[in-house]
Amino acid sequence: MPIPVARPASARAVHGDRSTVYAQVIADSISPEGVRLTTLEVQCHRFVLSEFNTHRVFSRNSASSRAIPVRKQLQYLRDAPAIPLSFPQEKAGMQGGDELNSNLVEEARAQWLVARDAAIASAEKLVALGVHKSIVNRLLEPFMWHRIIVSSTRWDGFFTQRISPNAQPEIHAVASWMREALEASTPDAVAGGKGWHTPYIDEVTDDHIREAVGSSEDAYWTLRREISAARCARVSYLTHTGVRDIEADRDLYQKLVSAEPPHWSPLEHVATPGAHPTTVSNFDGWTQLRQIAELARTRT
Known part of the structure; x- marks a missing residue:
């Protein structure tokens, strides 16, 4: 099935936006020997972070669930939760089938938000008990956007694997944004x-x-x-x-x-x-x- 990619008007327009997939070049350099080093700031669905982190050629840092106050995180989730880009039909294997019909997609999105609301309610109860944010925020991660800074001199392996019909739509989307940002950037000597x-x-x-x-x-x-x-x-x-x-x-x-x-x-x-x-x-x-x-x- 076609993989949907969220594409705002430009990376610049969404820099710092907490409600969408994006990628923006932060620094782009080339050495006298012609080796290009690029740093990007990207935002993706938190639930595909583990797939992003399997690529060892990357240096990366990201916003920590242990550091962000729960009240701030709850507001983010109420205002702009991360929702799957696609709701494919169940079938054997890691890749989903065709997209659900439009009525079922709307129901699936609604159920996702029901789960979000339940997680928020449980998080608020844990806060009332005095539980630290490093634990409370873990309940909220499936519904979070996640911001990452990533630097590398090698990108081809990542793009080959993640911009693929076999990739999960949410990692495909951020990888597509990253490749587009790299191709549009000119490195500084x-x-x-x-x-x-x-x-x-x-x-x-x-x-x-x-x-x-x-x-x-x-x-x-x-x-x-x-x-x-x-x-x-x-x-x-x-x-x-x-x-x-x-x-x-x-x-x-x-x-x-x-x-x-x-x-x-x-x-x-x-x-x-x-x-x-x-x-x-x-x-x-x-x-x-x-x-x-x-x-x-x-x-x-």
Whole structure:
């Protein structure tokens, strides 16, 4: 059967939207050796996250069910729940059959929302009992949208598997958006030796960094890397209170690297051209900030 793909007018128009599948390029770089590294922000149905996470060539971070307050999550689910893109007929095997007829599709959607309402009611009862959000939010995951930042130098395997007639419609949709975003983007050349791929650093942030550090190039690149990694951890330009704050970004970076154990994964999205001489990463031809920070930690 044809696989439906949700397609808003443009990725830019839906950036940050909590009610649809989307993908947007956040940073796109090419090394002197011609190796392209791209970072995308994507949103998909939470229930296909496990399929997304099977691709080991990706570095990724995503919004955590353990971190988002339950009240905020409940409001998201009331306003814009994630609903399957398709309701195929049951048949043997992993792929569904033809789409239900229109009347049955409407009934299926209604039953999905009945289940959503029941999950919300149970979540509210758990909140009243004082249960922590890390448990309560798990009840709500089938109805959540999920935002991910993903970086890679290799995409073909993912697209081959997920943009396929055999793929579940919801993973097919986000993979299609990702490929479209990559094809529409032109990478920026990054110089070897000092240049860096730094997602979530735009012109406004760059100006703030320059103001904060003055003329020191070393301090400039250090702060730029730290802010980028912190924002990758949040999957946002903004703090959780909805503002740009480079001091809050810097504080978060220090918490990431000083934690026991450290939270290294956001540092994987920040990278410089050239393979590291003594360590291996999931990027071709780029050294991740994680590799550098881990080595520095072992030497202290």
